[in-house]
Amino acid sequence: MMTRRGASRRWVSRSRSEVAGAGGTATPSLSQIVNWDVKHLEQAASDWTMTATQWEGHFGTLHRATMSPGGSAWDGAGADAAQERSFADLVNVRGIADTLREAAAIARRGADELHYLQRNAMSAVAEAEEAGFSVGEDLSVTSRQTGGGPLAEAQRASLAEYHAMNIGARAAELGTADNTVAATISAATAPLSGPHFVEAAIDARPPHNTNGSIQAVDFKEGPPIPDPGLPGDSVGNGGGPTATDIKGVIDKLPEGNKPWIREVRTPQDLENLWKWMRQNGMDVPNGYGDPTKGSVVTLPDGTRVGQRVAAGSNGQPVLDIKLPGENGDVKVHVNPRGGIPEIPPAVRPPAVEAPTRGTAPVEAPPVRGGGFGGGVIPDGTLPRPVHLPEAGDPDLPVIGDGIPDRPDG
Amino acid sequence: MTQPPSHAPLDDSGSPPAENALRNQLLRDLVGECLSLSHLDSVVAYVYSDNADTVRQARLMASIGSLLTDGLIVVGDIVGGSDERVEPWNVPLDEVMGRLHERYVVHHDSWEVWGWTTWVALTESGQQAAEDLQRQQATDE
Numbered sequence: 001m002m003t004r005r006g007a008s009r010r011w012v013s014r015s016r017s018e019v020a021g022a023g024g025t026a027t028p029s030l031s032q033i034v035n036w037d038v039k040h041l042e043q044a045a046s047d048w049t050m051t052a053t054q055w056e057g058h059f060g061t062l063h064r065a066t067m068s069p070g071g072s073a074w075d076g077a078g079a080d081a082a083q084e085r086s087f088a089d090l091v092n093v094r095g096i097a098d099t100l101r102e103a104a105a106i107a108r109r110g111a112d113e114l115h116y117l118q119r120n121a122m123s124a125v126a127e128a129e130e131a132g133f134s135v136g137e138d139l140s141v142t143s144r145q146t147g148g149g150p151l152a153e154a155q156r157a158s159l160a161e162y163h164a165m166n167i168g169a170r171a172a173e174l175g176t177a178d179n180t181v182a183a184t185i186s187a188a189t190a191p192l193s194g195p196h197f198v199e200a201a202i203d204a205r206p207p208h209n210t211n212g213s214i215q216a217v218d219f220k221e222g223p224p225i226p227d228p229g230l231p232g233d234s235v236g237n238g239g240g241p242t243a244t245d246i247k248g249v250i251d252k253l254p255e256g257n258k259p260w261i262r263e264v265r266t267p268q269d270l271e272n273l274w275k276w277m278r279q280n281g282m283d284v285p286n287g288y289g290d291p292t293k294g295s296v297v298t299l300p301d302g303t304r305v306g307q308r309v310a311a312g313s314n315g316q317p318v319l320d321i322k323l324p325g326e327n328g329d330v331k332v333h334v335n336p337r338g339g340i341p342e343i344p345p346a347v348r349p350p351a352v353e354a355p356t357r358g359t360a361p362v363e364a365p366p367v368r369g370g371g372f373g374g375g376v377i378p379d380g381t382l383p384r385p386v387h388l389p390e391a392g393d394p395d396l397p398v399i400g401d402g403i404p405d406r407p408d409g
Numbered sequence: 410m411t412q413p414p415s416h417a418p419l420d421d422s423g424s425p426p427a428e429n430a431l432r433n434q435l436l437r438d439l440v441g442e443c444l445s446l447s448h449l450d451s452v453v454a455y456v457y458s459d460n461a462d463t464v465r466q467a468r469l470m471a472s473i474g475s476l477l478t479d480g481l482i483v484v485g486d487i488v489g490g491s492d493e494r495v496e497p498w499n500v501p502l503d504e505v506m507g508r509l510h511e512r513y514v515v516h517h518d519s520w521e522v523w524g525w526t527t528w529v530a531l532t533e534s535g536q537q538a539a540e541d542l543q544r545q546q547a548t549d550e
Contacts, residue, residue, distance in 0.1 A: 169518060258442060289486050289526035296525060304447075306525055311489030318490040320525060322447055327455035329448040333491055 027168070027175045030125065030137045036118040036174070041111035041181070048104035052097035059093045062086050096192060103188040105279075110181035112300040113282045117177050121170040128163035132156075139167050177282070184283070240280030243303040243323045245344065249273070250321065250330055253339045260328045263338030267316060270334050273341045274319055277305045296320075431456065432472045436539040437546075439482065439531045443493045446513060447524035449473075466514050473529065474506055481535030484509065487528040495530035 028036070063086040068074065074082075125135050134142045141164040143156040241249075253262035264270050278297045287296025287306055294317075296306035304322040319332035431453070438444060438452070453469045460468070476482040483497035484505050498505055512523035531539060 258438075260448070284521050287521060287525055293487060294490075296521075298521075304520070304524065308487065308490045308493070311492050311494075315490050315492030318493065320445070322451070322524065326451060328452050329445060 027139075027172050028121075030135060030139055033118060033121045033125070033171060033174065036114065038111040038114045038118075041107045041114070045104040045107040045111070048100045048107070052100040052104070055093045055100075056090075056097050059086070059090045063090045099188070099191050103185060103192075106181075106184050106188050109280050109282050109300075110177075110185065112280055113177055113298075114174065114181060116300045117170070117174040121167065121174050124163070124167040124170045128167060131159060131163065133160055133163055135163075135167060139171055140164065141167065180282075240299070241277055241344075242299070243301050246277055246303060246305070246321065247323055247326075249276075249341050249343060250332070252342055253332070254337065256331075256333055256335065258331075261331045261333060263333050263335040265334070265336060265338045265340055267334050269338070269340055270317060270319060270332060272343060273332065274305070274307045274317075276341075276343045277319075277321070278307075281305065431468060432475055433542055435472055435476065435529075436481065436531070436535065436542055439529065440536065440539045440543070443487060443495050443528050443530045445487070445525050446509075446527040446529070447520065449529065450513070450524075462517065466517060470506075470509065470514065473509065476535065477502055477505060479534075479538075480532055481538050482529050482531055484527065484529050487525070495528045 063083075066074070066079070066082045066086045128135050128141055132144050134144055136142065141160045143160055145156060148156075250262055253264060255261065256263045264273060277299075281297025281299050284296040284298055284304070284306075285291070287304075288294045288308060292309075294306055294308035296304060298304050302324040304320075306320040308318045308320065310316055316334040321330040321332065323330070434452070434456075435449065449469060450465075453465050457465045457468060473482070473484065477484065483495055485495045485497040488494050488496050498508065500508070509527070512527055516522040
């Protein structure tokens with residue numbers, strides 16, 4: 001596992017030395033660990049969430065406007081076509097918004113995970129330094145002390161080996177997680193790479209009244225709107241539970257036929273509990289050894305939660321929970337005698353309504369950099385959103401505003 | 410949940426519990442249950458909280474090896490939810506222990522490798538032995 005380089009007092013984990021020889025892209029160096037930055041992920045998550053909300057708000061407004069422009073009923077073939085088109089666009093944009101929110105959740109969880117693993121790696125480095133060792137850029141560990149005879153040297157070598165292995169393992173975890181987050185975001189945003197709005201010929205002639213008219217509008221791009229986040233939510237958990245939160249809910253459920261079994265009343269209760277617990281989780285691939293058997297996530301504080309699927313038609317799903325430091329894992333079963341999980345309300349407030357006049361729509365910013373090896377989000381994998389109509393643009397015709405449209409449109 | 414009575418320290422005298430006590434504890438816990446290696450590990454971590462990780466791993470490996478040798482448990486993959494069962498690894502005992510060692514000892518720091526991918530359940534003989542044990546315990550009390 002370990003190699004001793006050059007002088008007899010310098011140790012480096014083999015995984016690090018081999019990787020470094022291959023280009024150093026899989027395991028970060030010391031400076032990369034120290035300067036690891038996940039703000040780009042947190043920013044992307046905030047912007048995507050805001051964008052999704054704004055899209056839905058704008059397209060909903062447009063659809064409502066086609067139903068009764070200027071407060072007047074609009075009938076006829078042109079009205080039907082415009083209303084059908086605006087409704088189709090609304091449905092379409094809701095699907096895109098859902099995808100965008102999912103990508104945002106993944107980015108937020110990824111940021112949490114990487115932040116957590118960075119701290120882990122930094123702790124390992126600090127531990128080695130406090131023990132009298134120097135940690136090199138390639139994560140090699142060298143004793144700062146000399147002398148003391150063969151026994152003391154052997155003890156230092158043993159300790160150096162331990163610290164090098166510890167640091168190397170944690171650094172490798174960070175590198176692996178970085179790749180996993182990138183791949184997960186790429187997969188989640190893949191559906192956004194193609195066109196979503198089919199341009200159909202629409203007879204959108206204005207209604208025959210003098211109160212207003214309708215006209216296709218340009219889509220404009222505005223600057224990103226930063227998400228202010230939540231007070232006291234420094235890692236952007238956004239209301240997802242911690243081990244303490246989960247324990248508080250689980251402990252209130254009735255016990256099953258073993259001390260580690262808890263019971264909920266219905267499959268829906270089980271599903272609600274699962275969705276609540278897994279919010280900030282990072283997927284553990286093959287957590288049950290086979291993805292068909294269920295799914296497992298790891299929360300930022302090390303809690304693991306999993307949902308196993310039933311094998312037969314008479315079975316029910318089961319939740320597995322591993323809380324750090326607890327005695328035994330917990331299983332949650334469905335049983336009519338069970339309880340209703342008292343899931344606390346989300347900390348994060350509900351999404352705000354789409355801004356009104358004067359607020360520009362948002363395009364998800366190209367997010368790059370961070371981590372190492374070219375950044376955690378590969379180029380070309382980010383959503384390319386449709387630009388939204390500028391609701392407050394005075395040059396645009398507004399349905400029902402009483403202002404005649406310009407002849408040249 | 411956090412400190413179930415059945416997971417209280419095995420020896421009231423305060424002395425290190427005997428290996429046999431852990432073996433019996435596992436038998437009792439496994440009655441009607443499939444338990445993950447993660448569960449067993451955290452139980453051992455609680456019971457032997459003063460021991461180093463490597464010692465705890467050795468204790469659990471020894472107990473599982475003893476139960477396997479006596480044909481009282483199977484080790485394998487989990488199947489199902491409330492209808493759970495353990496699908497035993499269909500390999501010789503040595504290979505089962507080798508696979509366990511590789512996952513649980515060699516890759517102990519990677520919980521994902523062994524935590525919920527490796528499960529244990531009683532055989533029919535094990536079920537009988539566990540029930541006998543429970544009866545004996547009730548008589549002693």
